[in-house]
Amino acid sequence: MRGYRWLLVLLALNAPACMNGVPTAPLVAIEPAxxxxxxxxxxxxxxxxSDRDGSVLxxxxxxxxxxxxxxxxxxxxxxxxxxTTSGEQWTVEVVAVDSDLELGExxxxxxxxxxxxxxxxxxxxPSPAPSxxxxxATIDSSDADGNEVTVRTAWTVDGNARADLDDTLVVPSEETSPGETWVITATPNDGRTDGAPISAEVSIINELRPPGSALCGSTSSVANGVTRGVLCTAPLDLATKPASNDQLKWYPGPSQRIAP
Known part of the structure; x- marks a missing residue:
């Protein structure tokens, strides 16, 4: 019996220590793909x-x-x-860690x-627009990658293309008549990709210009597709008195009729 007890002690001393298991690697993905x-x-x-020791990971x-x-x-x-920016490559590296802070694969x-x-x-x-x-047209464009954006425009009147007005933002009043519907379609491009075409429409109505009102006309400048200013006549009776140069004024922002 004494020899048996010594055998048990020797077996215990020579038994391998219990090793903590290393977590396996998870399967990961980046969304959207x-x-x-x-x-x-x-x-x-x-x-x-997973962890063979059952540790919380x-x-x-x-x-x-x-x-x-x-x-x-x-x-x-x-x-x-x-x-993020277009053309970049992004990688995520993931490891599981168990309760003993053992790093997995x-x-x-x-x-x-x-x-x-x-x-x-x-x-x-204006909308609706008096004849x-x-x-x-006022266009604001943007690009998430910071690329320079160019814009193509096309006008139609009652569904008929007006190719002579392509890539313009202003339709002179003498081109319009009461009862017409005008549509502008603008398509942005960042040098690599076209964006979705966007349209706006306006109806032409038969309305007389009120005496003493100011009328806004041509744009002062267009930069990056944004109307920067509008030329308006100062308040006067346009039916009886033509506007002189000193009666013209640039008003900022989109065009509008300026009341006297």
Whole structure:
């Protein structure tokens, strides 16, 4: 019996220590799979990591942009869209950590940021438009990638194209007649991609110009598709007295009739 007890002691002393298991790698993905610079990037765990010891696991994440770690995004699951630009490659590296702070095997996912299409808004002033008033379109464009945006425009009247007015923002009043419907369609381009075409329409009404009112006409300048100012006659009776140069004034912003 004494020898048996010594055998048990020797077996216990020579038994291997219980080793903590290393967590397996999770399966991860970045959504959306084909993002543009308008999209947030989100790390998604497709298949959870496992641990043979049954430990509760948590994840550590590291984001890299073009192979360079973005430290402020450590342990975050989302990259805000404003931090991405078209052409960049983003990778998320994820490891599981167990209750003994043992790091598991690493998992990765990578996406490339595609170009975002430019956007714009378009409006026509005045609306509805009296037949004596020019039609003035105002366009504001933007691009999430910061690319320079050019805009193509086309006008139609009652559904018929007016190719002679392509790429203009002003339709002179002498081109319009009461009862017509005019539509401008603007299409932005950032040098790589066309954005969605946007249209605005206006109806021409039969309205006499009130005596003593000011009438706004041609735009003063157009930069980056934005109307910068409008030329208006000063208040006077236009039916009896022509406007002289000193009765003309530039008013900022979209065109409007200025009351006396």
């Amino acid at each position: 084909e993002p543009s610079s308008d999209d947030d990037l989100e790390m998604v765990v497709v298949t959870e990591a 948590f994840y550590r994440t590291v984001w890299t942009r073009g192979g360079v770690q973005v430290v402020e995004l450590d342990d975050r699951t989302t990259v805000p869209a404003e931090q 690493e998992a990765q996912a990578t996406v490339e940021i595609s170009n975002s299409a430019p956007t714009l808004t378009v409006s026509i002033f 004596f008033s020019d039609l003035i």
